[in-house]
Amino acid sequence: MTRPPSRRQRQSGATLIEILIAALILAVGMLGVGAMQAAALRNSQSSLERSQAVLETYAILDTMRANLIAARAGAYNMPLTCAPIVGGTRAEVERAAWHQGLQGRLGENACARIACADNVCTIELQWDDSRGTAGDTEQEIITVSQL
Numbered sequence: 001m002t003r004p005p006s007r008r009q010r011q012s013g014a015t016l017i018e019i020l021i022a023a024l025i026l027a028v029g030m031l032g033v034g035a036m037q038a039a040a041l042r043n044s045q046s047s048l049e050r051s052q053a054v055l056e057t058y059a060i061l062d063t064m065r066a067n068l069i070a071a072r073a074g075a076y077n078m079p080l081t082c083a084p085i086v087g088g089t090r091a092e093v094e095r096a097a098w099h100q101g102l103q104g105r106l107g108e109n110a111c112a113r114i115a116c117a118d119n120v121c122t123i124e125l126q127w128d129d130s131r132g133t134a135g136d137t138e139q140e141i142i143t144v145s146q147l
Contacts, residue, residue: 050129052106053125053139056101057123059101061123061147063098065147071116071147072147075092076091077114077115078113080113080126082109082110107127107128111125119146120145120147121144123144124142126138126139
């Protein structure tokens, strides 16, 4: 005569509680991955803006070197300004186009200053980088170059 299998021997597979716990652990893990992805995206944008800021300083320096006599005379100099610039001379038009492009790439609150003296130019850019992790609302980059 065979005995009926005991309750313990009959159980096979996972219980509902085990499945729910596994699903909860998986959900928490996926939320962590999503948060890391969002932080990486924010920091990637911050890095892009810093790279573009450096490129913008090089762009205006190249423009100034193409119009060297005016640049050495101070025609490209401007105080720190965030407002749109208008101009009439070649240097003013080029500076205004550069500033407009700068605000298009770094945001409408991007500010710039150009100061040239004794063939040495200092380009200062400021923009809002608060979206990045531990970002600064007034991120600043300064490039100094000889004409």
